[in-house]
Amino acid sequence: MRYELYYWPSIQGRGEFVRLALEQAGADYRDVARGSGTPGMERMLSWHSATPPFAPPFLKAGKLVIGQTANILLYLGEHHALAPRTEAGRLWTHQIQLTIADLVGEVHDGHHPISGSLYYADQKAAARKRTHALLTERVPKFLRYFEAILHANRSPHGAFLVGRRVSYADLSLFQVVDGLCYAFPKASAHYRKKSPRVHALAKEVAARPRIAAYLASERRIAFNRDGIFRHYPELDQVIYAR
Amino acid sequence: MRYELYYWPSIQGRGEFVRLALEQAGADYRDVARGSGTPGMERMLSWHSATPPFAPPFLKAGKLVIGQTANILLYLGEHHALAPRTEAGRLWTHQIQLTIADLVGEVHDGHHPISGSLYYADQKAAARKRTHALLTERVPKFLRYFEAILHANRSPHGAFLVGRRVSYADLSLFQVVDGLCYAFPKASAHYRKKSPRVHALAKEVAARPRIAAYLASERRIAFNRDGIFRHYPELDQVIYAR
Numbered sequence: 001m002r003y004e005l006y007y008w009p010s011i012q013g014r015g016e017f018v019r020l021a022l023e024q025a026g027a028d029y030r031d032v033a034r035g036s037g038t039p040g041m042e043r044m045l046s047w048h049s050a051t052p053p054f055a056p057p058f059l060k061a062g063k064l065v066i067g068q069t070a071n072i073l074l075y076l077g078e079h080h081a082l083a084p085r086t087e088a089g090r091l092w093t094h095q096i097q098l099t100i101a102d103l104v105g106e107v108h109d110g111h112h113p114i115s116g117s118l119y120y121a122d123q124k125a126a127a128r129k130r131t132h133a134l135l136t137e138r139v140p141k142f143l144r145y146f147e148a149i150l151h152a153n154r155s156p157h158g159a160f161l162v163g164r165r166v167s168y169a170d171l172s173l174f175q176v177v178d179g180l181c182y183a184f185p186k187a188s189a190h191y192r193k194k195s196p197r198v199h200a201l202a203k204e205v206a207a208r209p210r211i212a213a214y215l216a217s218e219r220r221i222a223f224n225r226d227g228i229f230r231h232y233p234e235l236d237q238v239i240y241a242r
Numbered sequence: 243m244r245y246e247l248y249y250w251p252s253i254q255g256r257g258e259f260v261r262l263a264l265e266q267a268g269a270d271y272r273d274v275a276r277g278s279g280t281p282g283m284e285r286m287l288s289w290h291s292a293t294p295p296f297a298p299p300f301l302k303a304g305k306l307v308i309g310q311t312a313n314i315l316l317y318l319g320e321h322h323a324l325a326p327r328t329e330a331g332r333l334w335t336h337q338i339q340l341t342i343a344d345l346v347g348e349v350h351d352g353h354h355p356i357s358g359s360l361y362y363a364d365q366k367a368a369a370r371k372r373t374h375a376l377l378t379e380r381v382p383k384f385l386r387y388f389e390a391i392l393h394a395n396r397s398p399h400g401a402f403l404v405g406r407r408v409s410y411a412d413l414s415l416f417q418v419v420d421g422l423c424y425a426f427p428k429a430s431a432h433y434r435k436k437s438p439r440v441h442a443l444a445k446e447v448a449a450r451p452r453i454a455a456y457l458a459s460e461r462r463i464a465f466n467r468d469g470i471f472r473h474y475p476e477l478d479q480v481i482y483a484r
Binding site: 050051052053054063064066067068070071074075087088091092094095098099102105109113114115117118123126129130133137142145148149152 | 292293294295296305306308309310312313316317329330333334336337340341344347351355356357359360365368371372375379384387390391394
């Protein structure tokens with residue numbers, strides 16, 4: 001079965017978490033809007049299917065149309081061994097993914113604290129305040145959490161978030177680290193010291209053959225100022241007390 | 243098995259979505275912090291279990307400790323017939339729930355657009371702007387989406403979001419409607435006209451015997467200004483063009 005991924009063709013965005021899982025799975029998929037633009041995607045959003053998504057990304061898998069990033073990963077995790085098969089392992093992986101999703105939402109709202117319909121330039125003052133809280137309180141709290149999970153799960157087989165194999169949550173955590181490094185290079189230099197296991201995992205994920213090939217390919221869209229992780233130098237200015 | 247729910251004892255918050263599911267399921271559960279305060283909960287947050295939650299609510303189900311509201315509902319849906327058994331139905335219900343969760347997050351950020359660590363009073367100007375966008379753009383968009391789902395799924399058996407039986411997503415949509423009515427009575431009078439099916443569903447959920455008994459009991463905490471849905475009259479001031 002050839003999957004069809006529907007997502008905005010010019011950004012990594014939330015679609016990237018799905019792309020990484022599809023790439024690691026070696027799945028056959030078409031990134032629809034990158035080939036034929038967004039009309040097809042917009043048609044799907046307007047009740048073309050019985051289970052229309054609220055927003056991209058969504059995945060067409062045979063007759064299924066699955067929306068919500070974490071839900072798509074839940075599906076791919078089960079079908080491509082990107083999560084444990086046990087109920088406990090499946091729920092735990094999904095729990096971590098939903099926590100990553102919360103962080104991603106907070107990162108987005110750092111540059112759009114008032115409204116997604118306004119330009120960044122029109123909410124710059126609030127963005128500066130929100131990003132300060134994001135970089136000094138929230139990101140460190142999330143990274144401490146992931147660091148602690150990796151610490152608790154350490155094994156001679158490598159350090160994954162769940163069990164002894166790579167899961168979709170590991171791929172997503174790589175994406176978060178990569179995005180933070182792009183958007184906030186100064187803050188990230190600090191985070192790297194504070195959460196070495198998280199950063200080691202990100203490095204390991206990036207080096208996996210299928211992911212490395214993907215990252216080097218044209219399929220990987222470069223980070224830019226339309227996505228979730230955006231580099232505005234004026235937002236990467238915080239003093240770290242510790 | 244007796245479930246243990248861990249959540250802040252003085253607010254409905256995100257815990258309420260779990261409480262409603264447990265009540266509709268007729269499940270045996272203890273709302274731990276309401277009996278014995280939060281120290282037990284805080285202990286669990288600090289690596290008392292192998293799968294520590296990032297934040298409340300979380301549910302102890304035998305040996306499992308499950309965090310993230312939507313993840314807990316995914317579990318309860320499977321174990322208490324609060325979601326279809328088919329893969330397609332299970333994913334669709336979860337997809338709707340995750341979309342509800344997105345709306346809930348946006349409602350929270352309406353009064354806390356800058357930081358959860360600051361008081362509302364310290365981010366009032368931004369809150370006014372964000373809530374304006376929330377009430378005029380975002381909530382209507384979400385309600386249109388849920389309204390369309392109910393329209394597409396209408397049947398003589400009643401109008402549920404998924405299939406012909408009540409699911410945890412229906413219970414959660416009731417909670418959102420109830421919260422919006424409390425927080426934004428003026429805006430909600432407008433929403434009621436625009437999304438009659440959503441409001442009819444909320445009424446139907448509230449009238450279900452187990453839910454009605456719960457809502458009338460002391461187990462239901464009243465809405466207040468510490469929760470997600472907060473009534474600040476100054477935020478409920480928007481002009482609806484249509």
